[in-house]
Amino acid sequence: MTRVDPGAPLVGRRRLAVPRVAVVGVHGYGAAHILNALALQDRGILELVALVDPAGGPLIRDGVRVPEERLPVRLDSMDDLLGRIPVDIVVIATPLHTHAALAMAALRAGADVLLEKPPVTDLATLALLEGAVAETGGMVQVGFQSLGSHALAELQRAIAAGELGELRAIGASGSWTRPHGYWTRSRWAGRRHLDGERVADGAVANPFAHAVMTSLRIAGWDTPEAIGGIETDLRRVNDIEVDDTSTVLVRPSAVGATRFAGTLTCAFTLAGPVEADPVILVRGTEGEATLSYTTDRLTLSTRAGETPYGRTDLLENLIHARRGDAGLLSPLAATGGFVRVIETVGDAPVRPIGDGHVTWEGEGAERRPVLRDAEGAVRRAVAAERLFSELDGLAWR
Numbered sequence: 001m002t003r004v005d006p007g008a009p010l011v012g013r014r015r016l017a018v019p020r021v022a023v024v025g026v027h028g029y030g031a032a033h034i035l036n037a038l039a040l041q042d043r044g045i046l047e048l049v050a051l052v053d054p055a056g057g058p059l060i061r062d063g064v065r066v067p068e069e070r071l072p073v074r075l076d077s078m079d080d081l082l083g084r085i086p087v088d089i090v091v092i093a094t095p096l097h098t099h100a101a102l103a104m105a106a107l108r109a110g111a112d113v114l115l116e117k118p119p120v121t122d123l124a125t126l127a128l129l130e131g132a133v134a135e136t137g138g139m140v141q142v143g144f145q146s147l148g149s150h151a152l153a154e155l156q157r158a159i160a161a162g163e164l165g166e167l168r169a170i171g172a173s174g175s176w177t178r179p180h181g182y183w184t185r186s187r188w189a190g191r192r193h194l195d196g197e198r199v200a201d202g203a204v205a206n207p208f209a210h211a212v213m214t215s216l217r218i219a220g221w222d223t224p225e226a227i228g229g230i231e232t233d234l235r236r237v238n239d240i241e242v243d244d245t246s247t248v249l250v251r252p253s254a255v256g257a258t259r260f261a262g263t264l265t266c267a268f269t270l271a272g273p274v275e276a277d278p279v280i281l282v283r284g285t286e287g288e289a290t291l292s293y294t295t296d297r298l299t300l301s302t303r304a305g306e307t308p309y310g311r312t313d314l315l316e317n318l319i320h321a322r323r324g325d326a327g328l329l330s331p332l333a334a335t336g337g338f339v340r341v342i343e344t345v346g347d348a349p350v351r352p353i354g355d356g357h358v359t360w361e362g363e364g365a366e367r368r369p370v371l372r373d374a375e376g377a378v379r380r381a382v383a384a385e386r387l388f389s390e391l392d393g394l395a396w397r
Helices: 030-042 078-084 096-108 123-136 150-160 209-219 314-323 336-347 374-384
Strands: 020-024 047-052 073-075 089-092 112-115 140-142 167-175 227-236 245-252 263-269 279-284 288-292 297-300 306-308 350-352 358-361 368-371
Touching: 020 030, 020 078, 030 047, 030 089, 030 314, 047 078, 073 078, 078 096, 089 096, 089 314, 096 112, 096 123, 112 314, 123 336, 140 314, 150 209, 150 279, 150 288, 150 297, 150 306, 167 209, 167 374, 209 245, 209 263, 209 279, 209 336, 227 336, 245 336, 263 374
Parallel strands: 020 047, 020 089, 047 073, 089 112, 112 140, 167 263, 227 350
Antiparallel strands: 167 279, 227 245, 245 263, 279 288, 288 297, 297 306, 358 368
């Protein structure tokens, strides 16, 4: 991992019309960032100049190999990148516990940053990274792609216009399925700590991070000070250190209650029977809304039908923000409430669910658990604003 030298001299920032972009961490979701950067390059919006890839090997996204002839130079480390190639934006898609150090190195080298979610996993590290932003004058956009959703923007507009009345409850629900290979894909997967570093992986902090962050944006709880109480009920069916089946109740402080005075309920599982679209439910005194944040679809009870929307790409938004043409849609400064939640989750106990409640399907890396009544428990928890442990009739509660 790149080590940040706090005494290293700051490098001045450039605001080129066509910024030079590097992607650090190119496997997994990093390959999606590369494909996106190549598409923006084809439109003349940026120039992709380097990749940082110590592992090597082909780059594959959704089973399709990224053509080698379209790729720029590959380097072994962030230090190699910053010491050799002028770069204006660094996209960081590396293991969770490396985010802060790499982002601070990029900022001090004069680059702005698109940092994958979660940006960091505790408030102390967030403060360090925010300090680097203030010191360098750089920008950090966090990769919560759902915050670029036009469906979210329309929901926020409808709420502000009073179409749903006074908000009473917000609930995020998700039931996905993840095989054994998901938890063995890397050394840090499913870990709370690794090599002395805080990782805090898990269903709430990573796979369903967009659901948590988008719900907090709707609530207006962007800062740690907006959060009051946090209750957790974290479970696991896999042999991991973190949660894969979780409920979290978040309530506001007096500060947060000025924006939304109700409860945010999060209920997730990675041991569902099928891959279902996660949704955010918003209930008000005059109506309800359902936001599918992965597909940018919005249903309002005050209108007929479901409406599909597009979304603004966060890298393109960062480029416009550098020019002064737009504000950041997912700035680091607006993730304090999220980090407060996942810090609490990362420190809370995780209880195993007995094998008698789980059916295993498939073989090898594709072997996956199916937790009995997982989908129903998720729906019920959100509807009742309760933890799993508080649901009547749930066998594994």
